[in-house]
Amino acid sequence: MLYSELKCKEVINVRDCRKLGNVVDFEFDECSGCICKLIVPGSAKWKSFFCQDADYAICYKDIRQIGPDIILVDVP
DSSP: OOHHHHTTSEEEETTTTEEEEEOOEEEEOTTTOOEEEEEEOOSOTTGGGTSOOOOEEEEGGGEEEEOSSEEEEOOO
16 A cells, blocks of 8 residues: 555544544654554644644554545554
């Protein structure tokens, strides 16, 4: 899967059915080349000008399913 395909998918938390946003970046292990975490922005980016909202760093083990349109994750 290409990054351009991955960043178009919405990330949904299955615990509370909340939309977290779209993938903006990822972290990978430079030795193995495997993806370790997906980075999804916090709340609306225009709000981050006024307050510090941390991005979501979703571990690969928390990804439940990657579908054609969405990525389902299970994060607290």
